[in-house]
Amino acid sequence: MTYRIKPHSRLLNGAAWEPCEAPVTALRAPHTMYVSPAIKGAFAAIHRIDTWFGARLLRAITMHLIVSGSWRHSAERGLYCVRDQSRKHGLCHQMVVGSTGLHAYEYRTSHAAARCGLSVNPPPEGARSWLPPVRGDLPPAGSIVPWRYLLSFSSSLPVRLSEDVVWAYTRHVDSGASPMELADAYVATAQCAAAVAALAPTQPGPYEVSDGDGLMWQVLVDQRIHEKPLVRGVRPSVGRFERPVRRMRSAGVPFRVAIGGRPPFPERRDTQRMP
Numbered sequence: 001m002t003y004r005i006k007p008h009s010r011l012l013n014g015a016a017w018e019p020c021e022a023p024v025t026a027l028r029a030p031h032t033m034y035v036s037p038a039i040k041g042a043f044a045a046i047h048r049i050d051t052w053f054g055a056r057l058l059r060a061i062t063m064h065l066i067v068s069g070s071w072r073h074s075a076e077r078g079l080y081c082v083r084d085q086s087r088k089h090g091l092c093h094q095m096v097v098g099s100t101g102l103h104a105y106e107y108r109t110s111h112a113a114a115r116c117g118l119s120v121n122p123p124p125e126g127a128r129s130w131l132p133p134v135r136g137d138l139p140p141a142g143s144i145v146p147w148r149y150l151l152s153f154s155s156s157l158p159v160r161l162s163e164d165v166v167w168a169y170t171r172h173v174d175s176g177a178s179p180m181e182l183a184d185a186y187v188a189t190a191q192c193a194a195a196v197a198a199l200a201p202t203q204p205g206p207y208e209v210s211d212g213d214g215l216m217w218q219v220l221v222d223q224r225i226h227e228k229p230l231v232r233g234v235r236p237s238v239g240r241f242e243r244p245v246r247r248m249r250s251a252g253v254p255f256r257v258a259i260g261g262r263p264p265f266p267e268r269r270d271t272q273r274m275p
Helices: 024-028 037-047 051-068 147-156 163-173 182-197
Strands: 018-020 070-074 079-086 090-097 103-108 205-210 215-221 230-236 245-247
Touching: 024 051, 037 051, 037 103, 037 147, 051 079, 051 090, 051 147, 147 182, 163 182, 163 215, 163 230, 182 215, 182 230
Parallel strands: none
Antiparallel strands: 018 070, 070 079, 079 090, 090 103, 205 215, 205 245, 215 230
């Protein structure tokens, strides 16, 4: 699947849009707005991240936009538009929302998160970070939702990760005091996986790569699927290997991660304009 960042939305063109407040129905439950699988796939493809992780980030962005975004309404179309943008950096995120404020119909941006000009910092050390599930739940009291940092971090990664890898690596390094939250687990796994994947050959194929620290990582290199290698498995290494990288004889772990195609990006950062 390929997805182009289009400069304009067909849902927005040809109608008058007036500034407005957020729909009361959306404000009552910002964590339950329905976001279709098509939007999740487009979001993941635009930002070049894994669909499973992108769905968590998209839920966090939706919750943020509903409460803090700039809203407009078209009486003619019976639709709302909510966006997060600045004059300097252009349109970061935009959702077209139904008349009830409970259903998202479209997601847009003028650039991938890896190209965003906004400076984002990692969460403070020791902070309780949290990411929402795909549907439901609000952040626990006292937690932060570092979605801007995680979106920029994941979009800029030179690899992709399956969800199984994240939790498998977390189980290996977990001290047992308390389980890692997903946000922390993802960052910790990605930092190690990126260094390991850099050792894999550029020729297409499945490889096992030893990290020299007791773990063997499975890396799939196949640019027909995506330009980033996919780290799809990790396990304790058994025995000693003369070479840290070896090509797998079989396909290994079944390939179950949904992949979005690489979107072509325009040279200019054209922002969307309301009619």
